[in-house]
Amino acid sequence: MLPLLLALSLGLVSPEPPAHHESAGEAEMKKLEAKFPKKGVAVPEEAAKEATPSEVTHAAAPRRAFRPRKAKPAVHAPATLSESERDRQRLMIDNGRLQEEVARAKSRLLLETPIETPEAALGELLAGNQRFVEGRRVRSLLTTQDPALRESLVKGQKPFAVVVTCSDSRLMDNLIFDQELGRLFTIREAGNCPDIQGLASIEYAVEHLGSKVVVVMGHTACGAVTAVSDAHGKPLPGNLWSLQAAMAGLEEQVPPDPNETRPEHLLRLVRANAIQQAQVVLDRSEIVRHLVDQGKLKVVPALYDLSSGQVRLLQMEVPVAAVHH
Numbered sequence: 001m002l003p004l005l006l007a008l009s010l011g012l013v014s015p016e017p018p019a020h021h022e023s024a025g026e027a028e029m030k031k032l033e034a035k036f037p038k039k040g041v042a043v044p045e046e047a048a049k050e051a052t053p054s055e056v057t058h059a060a061a062p063r064r065a066f067r068p069r070k071a072k073p074a075v076h077a078p079a080t081l082s083e084s085e086r087d088r089q090r091l092m093i094d095n096g097r098l099q100e101e102v103a104r105a106k107s108r109l110l111l112e113t114p115i116e117t118p119e120a121a122l123g124e125l126l127a128g129n130q131r132f133v134e135g136r137r138v139r140s141l142l143t144t145q146d147p148a149l150r151e152s153l154v155k156g157q158k159p160f161a162v163v164v165t166c167s168d169s170r171l172m173d174n175l176i177f178d179q180e181l182g183r184l185f186t187i188r189e190a191g192n193c194p195d196i197q198g199l200a201s202i203e204y205a206v207e208h209l210g211s212k213v214v215v216v217m218g219h220t221a222c223g224a225v226t227a228v229s230d231a232h233g234k235p236l237p238g239n240l241w242s243l244q245a246a247m248a249g250l251e252e253q254v255p256p257d258p259n260e261t262r263p264e265h266l267l268r269l270v271r272a273n274a275i276q277q278a279q280v281v282l283d284r285s286e287i288v289r290h291l292v293d294q295g296k297l298k299v300v301p302a303l304y305d306l307s308s309g310q311v312r313l314l315q316m317e318v319p320v321a322a323v324h325h
Contacts, residue, residue: 115160118298121212122313125161128178129311139180149181159185162205162214164277166192170306171219177311185211191224192216193246193277203287206297213297214281214288217311218274219304225250225269246280247273274301275316 081089115121131137142149160183163173167188174184185205187198194202194216205211218225227236228247235241254272256265278301282289291297301314 115212118212118296121160122298122300124179125177125213125215126311126313129176129309131178132176133309137175137178139183140175140178142180146180153182157182157185157209159183159205159209159211160213161185162187162202162211164189164192164194164198164202164214164216164281165304166190166217166219166222166224168219168222171217171304173217176304176309185209191222191228191243191246191277192218192274193224193243194281195242195246199281199285202281203285206291207287211297214278214299215302216274216278216281216299217302217304218270218277220267220270220306222266222270222273225273226266229266229269247276250276271303271314274303275314277301278316 113120113124115124128139132140161177162185163177164187165171165173167190171188173186174180177184185201187194187201189195189198202214206214224243225247227240228244229251231244233251236244250269250273253276254265254268260268278299281299282292288297288299292299301316302311303314304311
């Protein structure tokens, strides 16, 4: 026994190899392979032996495949118009051409009637307004479509009527009275109140251009008249005080009625203001009065209804005192 122990201590006899025991890494690898037989990441055996359990777990864990998020399809306008849209545009063009041809034919008949008197001038304005109300304009359809008309007007103008109207964007006198270029001489002032320059413009038209009628036209829902009324005599800011000066005495002439609504009272104020401003033109212009006395000119107040498009002439039955600035 002693010789054998001595031989072992001296390394002369090789002992049997000890029984093999699984390392922690090998055990972890087997667990992962069993759990993920197809998706597991292969780890070399040597690396698995040297790696710690946490390293092996991280290396062998399956990775989720990267899937880029689908971008929403961009919305683009159609490259070409649809067939229905092309048909609609063709119909609009054809309709415009047809309207122009009809307007040309009718305008030839209208041009045959000369306007030589104030009565004829008023008749033409009212007839044009009726065409506007009914949606069958003739003359104003040619305003921008006839180069020959523009060329002829370069040589001069001869407007048969002067229209003093409000600066409101809803009042386009060429459309309201269905008249083409060169037929209306327009002065636009807020509240249709002609100042000294407005009066000078009227005199130029009636004396030098031969206009036969001066229409001073107010309109429903006039903001200038409403502002003056709502101020109750308190000065308006900036240069708006000039509107109050132009409409001086209006509230006293047309006091509110307890039996009427506010819109009804404003309508009466608008009517009275149109009459008052027409009287101002007569009172402050000797040239205008002279032509009126000779029967060569008329000064007429009028009211335009924003809703219906109708223009109604007003009577100056009770002359209003002139307003002097």
